[in-house]
Amino acid sequence: MRLDRLTTFLTGLKVSDVAATVALEHNFFIHRQQDGKDFLLVSPEPSAGLGAPVACATLSWGFKSDLFRGANGGFSMRVGPDSSLHPMILLLEQELSAPRCGAPLLLAGYVEVLLVHFLRNALQQGLAEFGLMAGLADPRLARTLVAMHGSPDKAWSAEDLAALAGMSRSGYMDRFQKVMGEGPMGYLRRWRLSRAREALEAGERVAVVARRFGYGSTDAFTRAFRRAEGQLPSDLRRARSSVSSTSSPTLESF
Known part of the structure; x- marks a missing residue:
């Protein structure tokens, strides 16, 4: 079975607010900047800091993301005119400069494609010193992270998990703690509850969510969720289900 470190992990990804800033020619970078949210920025080469970005997008992971921890402020990937990704960035620029019907879906798709290539590059280059990206780049830890995800x-x-990693229990626990900054069972608990929150926000029933994420009873899940999130899962589900948004439609050009 082929080890896929990104597909399950990115299942909850939602791209929104794709916006144009300053359009520049050719030589691009993809860079991540943190300002309370996760952003993907397509930028020119930063000579004395981050250059003016061509485009930016908000990334909602569906869980509490610590993806860029241990990366010295962010990852970068050069996308020059000779790169196979360069036409994708040009398409992104073109759509942002003259949006037509279907633009939000198309722009989100372009960003998702760029993000997957961006993360592949970060894994291949081993750009993170610790944290989730470092764990996914470690062949032994990656097997267990993919299994948990x-x-x-x-x-x-x-x-x-130690057996899956091909390590002794003590060696695995030490390695996971060193790379990830927490033990495997603590990480698994956070992953489960983050994904559970996403499911509850989508309106799924508490009992169904509890079973899907490995809890033997609804009561056990409720206690764990309340400790982690500070509220009952039923309250979160009820609040999200009652939210409705209304907006006046605007026709885009063809």
Whole structure:
């Protein structure tokens, strides 16, 4: 079975607010900047800091993302005129400069494509010193992270994960703590509850969510969720379900 470190992890990704800033020619960079939210920026080469970006987008991960932790402020990837990704950036610029019907969906798709290539490059180059990207770049830890991401309902134990990594239990626990900054069971708990929150916000029933994310009972899930989030899962679901948005439609050009 092929190890896919990104697909399950990116399942909850939502791209929004794709906006143009200053359009420049050719030589682009993809860079991440943190200002309370996660952003993907397509920018010129930063000589004395980040250059004026061509475009930016807000990334909502569906969970509490610490993806860029341990990366010395962010990852960068050069996309020059000779890159296979350069036409995608030109398409992004073109759509931003003259949006037509379907533009939000199209722009989000362009950003998702660029993001996957961006993260592939970060993994291949080993750009993160610690944190999730460093864990996904570590062949042994990656096997266990992919397993946890893909099967959060399974009753994982530290012994199971160590065996999957091909390491002794103590060696695995030490390695995971050093690279990820927390133990594997703590990470698994955070992952489950973050994904559970996403499901509840989508209006799914509490009992269904509890089973999907590995809790033996609704009560056990409710206690764990309340400790982590400070509210009952039923309250979150009820609040999100009652939210309705209204807006006046605006026709875009063809």
